[in-house]
Amino acid sequence: MKTKVLLVEDDSDFGLILKQYLELSNFEVSWFQNPADVVEILDSDFSFNIGILDIMMPNIDGFSLAKIILKEKPNFPLLFLSAKNQKIDRLTGLKIGADDYISKPCDPEELILRIKNILKRVSPATLESHFKIGTYTLEAEKLLLTHPNEKVRLTIREKELLLYLLKQNNQTIKRDDILNQLWETNDYFTGRSLDVFISRIRKYFRHDEQIKIQSIRGVGFEIDFPV
Template sequence: MSPESRPPRGLVLVVEDEPAIADVVRLNLVKAGYGVHVQHDGAHALGDVRRLRPAAIILDVGLPGMDGIEICRALRADQDWTPVLFVTARDDEVDRIVGLELGADDYVTKPFSPRELVARVTGVLRRTQGTPETAPQTVGPLTIDTGRRRAYADDREFALTATEFDLLAYLMRRPGRVFSREQLLSEVWGYSSVAGTRTVDVHIAQLRAKLGEDSPIRTVRGVGYAAERSAAERR
């Protein structure tokens, strides 16, 4: 299937081996103003990403041949941080956590509401494409530049997914303030806690692993998370 002309909202690559589901997702994305390219075969999806440079990818986990997890792993290994939303027929927390740890930006299970899926895509793209130009923020050794979507400390720059960056930026814009998991889901992901606050924990763990000793994130037991200034910065 040839890609539709690119409207202002961008092109979405849908990688789904069930034609009926792919068609429903395509129709809803087109109705919302997106261009869509559908790929039913996982082995060809990587080539489509590199050729089409989509704004976002909706990726079925259970693809024949090369599955969605392998595709996401290959993209991130190539330093390709195109937003990825996993779709799976399994509502298993272990699978969900594995997907997020690989660098997925969101995760929905079948059966799902096509309108909700479109809303999730819109939410990710709104954050990544509509970031206002603000002065860089520094907490401890870490600096984020939201206009350029860069996170760095001294001469080190960190490769973050769209959602990891948005979560870090949200915390760092309000240093010292503690946010609950429910607040972070609502403000960063754009949906309620019914989706599961474990998503927040996994992304925090990923951020800490990537940032290492430069991470400003502090856990407030029983409450949530904060970006903590150093003692010298608080004086």
């Protein structure tokens, strides 16, 4: 069965090229030029495996569309496309819950690789089971972090990072090791992306003071998860 891709791109030339390349790479692509049309099918015909959203679109921009989709489909994997390479765009997309981000014009082969990496992370074969972390429970297959006072729905990237931190518990972890393992690069933007994810994970664990993710300047992080 082919992977079903939701492509939302208002540029007719770029959208057509991207759709054709994805189809040549054995993906089934539904291409929408109007984001409002995607909103209309959320309650009925929304059977996609991953979404690729352009950011700069009329009426409904990619960030707004992502919020609408994730409200209804909180586990849905998303990748943003943007003609801009500004830090604010990248960080905004990650805060919303995107799994990845690529700037236009993009290398189609790189895009295919990023899509496959995201899908690999959400594949049932790669999902872990239950973990106790202090007073929290992580249900990785459901992307759910539970505390008696709160339930948090994780993004795929958050779950991936949290599982990596768990495996390195009670150790000092180098930033470069995390970036190379999870992002497969360690440039400025991915480094800032890591900071966003670490900040969010710290916030999720705010109900248990024993759980510590301490930053070590110039090195990385020291992890203490009571398990």
